[in-house]
Amino acid sequence: MSGLAAGIRLAHFGKKVCIAEKHGRGGGLNSYYNRNGIEIDTGLHAMTNFIPRGGAKNSPLMKLLRQLRIPYDELCLREQNYSIIQFSSASLSFSNDFDMLKTSISDKFPSEIDNFLRLDSHIMSYNELDVNAPYVSARKTVSGFIKNELLVEMLFCPLMYYGSAVEKDMDFAQFAIMYKSIFREGFCRPEKGIRQLITLLEDRFKESGGELRYNCEIRRIMNSGGKTVAAITSGGEMLETSNVLSSAGSLETMHICDEKPANFAELPEGQLSFIEAIFCIDPGTNLEGIDYSIKFFNETDNFDYCAPDTAYSLRSGVFCCPFNFRYDERKNERMLRLTVLANHNSWRKYDKKTYRGKKAELSEILLKKCGELCGRTDLRQRLVFSDIFTPETVRRFTGHINGAVYGSPLKFKNGRTHTEGLYLCGTDQGFLGITGAMLSGISIANMYLLK
Ligand SMILES: Cc1cc2nc3c(=O)[nH]c(=O)nc-3n(C[C@H](O)[C@H](O)[C@H](O)COP(=O)(O)OP(=O)(O)OC[C@H]3O[C@@H](n4cnc5c(N)ncnc54)[C@H](O)[C@@H]3O)c2cc1C
Known part of the structure; x- marks a missing residue:
């Protein structure tokens, strides 16, 4: 691009x-x-x-x-319908209308809304495009405004998944770029x-x-x-x-x-890579109530954005429903997409046969995870086809070392x-x-x- x-x-x-x-x-x-x-x-x-x-x-x-x-x-x-950030003890919603995020924070974290608005003003006046600016820790800066750690973690989740090459923290300039592009402007396809x-x-x-x-x-x-x-x-x-x-x-x-x-x-070298799973399910599948476009999920209240020790991790991820965007024509395909963090070394060391076997095994696990995320137990029966990209796929097709997206x-x-x-x-x-x-x-x- x-x-x-x-x-x-x-x-x-x-x-x-x-x-x-x-x-x-x-x-x-x-x-x-x-x-x-x-x-x-x-x-x-x-x-x-x-x-x-x-x-x-x-x-x-x-x-x-x-x-x-x-x-x-x-x-x-x-445009997207709206998206969700789901942690174990709270969830937030946001859309291309910034008011949705403000209202959501004000409902779930009433004591933090003023701090959040101060952070927002700081970001909106920040020049993130200064190519000579030194590294500033985004975690430190954001925690200087927002005291509730859960809210801090929740704000980082989508921004890191969609734009951080750095584990655990990010440069504040990058945080500001992602904040503006996701929370202030928003998603479309x-x-x-x-x-x-x-x-x-x-x-x-x-x-x-x-x-x-x-x-x-x-x-x-x-x-x-x-x-x-x-x-x-x-x-x-x-x-x-x-x-x-x-x-x-x-x-x-x-x-x-x-x-x-x-x-x-x-x-x-970059260390962060992902598994991307695509599941095409029967268009007749009833997904009533699933009207969000993207769900960023985290199983606990601490968001740990780093390469897992194991081949993949289900502790957090991104669940995307590409059919839930405001298209002119209704989409016939029903795709579900799931992104989770992966360890590139694990995938590289498998021989061809083990690699294929691991992919097939993982496909089942991720389909089940999609079912949990959208509250369906019959996705297996509804499946038309599936595909999975590992860090190895990214490395082979793009040349990126370690499949670092x-x-x-x-x-x-x-x-x-x-x-x-x-x-x-x-x-x-x-x-x-x-x-x-x-x-x-x-x-x-x-x-x-x-x-
Ligand atoms: C699974 C997945 C999902 C993503 N989803 C989203 C999303 O929803 N929204 C979003 O905004 N971004 C998404 N991204 C990220 C986005 O795709 C990238 O940030 C963006 O495409 C990067 O573009 P680029 O031009 O920097 O490089 P790349 O896309 O990496 O392109 C580099 C190109 O250079 C070619 N190349 C490499 N070496 C050579 C060589 N020696 N000679 C000739 N050609 C070479 C490669 O084949 C490749 O085509 C996703 C990425 C992945 C992997």
Whole structure:
């Protein structure tokens, strides 16, 4: 997503630009595939940063559309109904109308509502886009406003699941980005799923004169004397260039550079990965009462966001009902999606047969978990098909070390690397998620290649 967005900007301004993607399809972590004649989004639960038509011009989504010259209506965004944060002793609801969260906090934590509103004002006036800002602990900052620990944990849960590469805590700037994009703006989905967005981006890129090469892996980045010289494809072709913008990840990119940075061995690998399960159930299944779009759940009152010691953990997760968005047409498919934290080492060490067996076993366990979350005991009988992604799937399909969906905990906020003409965009620049990745591509292209 970040690569496509950057490519569009560069092509618009007449740069000779080529996107090299090692897979046969675009979208990276958020692509699509077909199963049983049904198109499935590999990742998409929801896009963040929803803004209604004609909404604030300086909002991230509006800026993004302007920069890519995409008319708002072409995205066909459909809003969530509402979402839930469910912990063992309390639950909160929020929607794209901020008042729902305020009311929910005021009902469940009456003594904290003023503190929450003070935190909200602090975040709304905070400049989270300052690329030179030092790390500030979000936990410390938030706890300076809110005294009730349970409420603090509950606020962190969705923000970490949808955007933290760091375990346990996050940078306050990242917290502020996620807070604004989820609680202040909110969730939506393109009417026809992620393909709609990818096709739009690909078409815009090609119309603007960009060259899009699929099944084209970059195996080597030639840099010499601190300068970028060329990129070499898997086919052995040399693409001569003094500027490479990489969305492959920081370490992943440096691995293929001829000259590595002096601190290469000390750069931290991402550790956080997830299991993503998709269950397609019979459309006739009665899911009455399940009208929320996304439920963020945590089995206890302490939210422990870190890679589990075991292959996966059911102690917390994200349960998504993609059919509960406000579509124009009722969806025929009934998909249920479940994301839980996973340990990449466990999945890597299995041989092929054990790996398949573990996946099948886990599929049953996660289906049962979905049943518990939506109060149904017959999902097994209602199942049309299921699929599961492990950290290994993410690693194999995207090249992300350890299958770390949000990349390295160390972000390169200004996009610069050890080499002139080699820039990072997307996940390891630090803007996460679909909207974040596109904004990252645009910002880095604007900052360094379109001066
Ligand atoms: C299961 C799952 C669910 C998700 N759900 C959501 C969601 O609901 N909402 C949301 O906003 N975000 C979601 N995300 C996160 C979101 O998909 C990512 O944050 C975003 O796609 C990152 O985009 P990117 O451009 O930084 O990088 P990536 O998507 O990682 O793209 C990098 C691309 O580079 C290619 N590549 C890597 N190395 C090379 C090489 N050497 N040569 C050529 N090509 C190479 C890869 O194949 C890949 O296509 C989800 C992610 C996952 C895995």
